[in-house]
Amino acid sequence: MSLSNFRSNEEGSVSTLVALLMVVLVGTLALVTDAGLLYINQGKMHNALDSAVLAGVRELPANPQEALQVAGNYGSLNGLSTEEASFQLDSDQHSISGYAERQVELGFARALGFTSKIVAVSAKARIAPISSTGGVVPFGVIEGNFTFGQEITLKEGAGDQEYNGWFGALSLGGSGAHIYRDNIKYGYPEEISIGDIIDIEAGNMSGPTRAGVEYRLNQCEHIPQCSINSYVEGCPRILIVPIVNIEELNESGHPFTVKVKGFGAFLVEEYTGNGNDNQVRGAFIQYVIPGKPSSDAGDFGLYGVQLIE
C-alpha cells in the first residue's frame, strides 16, 4: 500500500467520524433545547392552571357557574387561551379541576423529524371547612342553634333561652369589658382551633357589644353598604364566629366553658336595643378565608382553599 492510499483511507474515516459526531451533536442540541422549550411551557402552563383553579374555587360553593367563569378568566390572564384550558366542577361543588393542552412547535428536533409535541397539565383545588383560624369575635354560637343563610340574632341581651345565665359572650385572651370589646372590633389575634376550651364571659356585656359591633358596622365603606344580599369580600362586617358546645357548667348550673366545634362567617347587619333588649342581627354566610382546610372539620360555612393536585 502506497503512502497516498493510506492517507485517503484515513481521511475517509475522519469524515465519517465527523459526520457521526455531527448527528450526535445535533441530536443532543435538539434534546437539550427542545426539552427546555417543553419544560418552560409546562411550567408556565402549570402555574397558570394552579392560579386559575385557586381563583375559581374561592367562588364555591355559593356561585358554581361564576367559579368556572373566574377560573377561565384567570387562565386567560396568565396565558392559557380558552381553546387550551378547560375547567370542571366536581359533583359536591367543593372543588374545581382544570386541564390544559398545548401543541408546542419544536426547533432543532425538526432535523430528526419531530415537528411538535403536545404538552398537557392538570390541576385541582378544593374548599373545605377550616380547623383553626385567628381573628374570631368573642360570640359563641351553640352548634345545635346554627342556622344558615337566614337572618338571625347572633347575640341577645336577655341571654340564651336554653342555657340560662349565658349571654353568648366568650372570654378570649382574658376577661373584662375592654378585652371583650376589642376582640369584637379587631378579632382575637391568636389562633383558635377545633377542640379548644374557652371560658365564658359573664354578664350580658351590652355596652361593649354595642361599641364593638357599631365599630364593625361603620368600618364598611362599601356602596351600597354590605348586607346579606350583597357584600364585598374582606369587609369588616363579616365576623368569624366560633361554633361551640357547652363543655362545663358551674355550681349554679350555668355554662362555664365551651368547646370549639368549628367556625362560621356571620355578616352583621345591625345592632339594636340596649341592655336586655340588645340584639346583634345578621346571617351566617358561606365564605372563604386563607385558613387551613381540614377533611374532618364540621361544615359551618367557613372554608379554606387548597391545591390538591
Ligand SMILES: [Zn+2]
Ligand atoms: Zn362592606
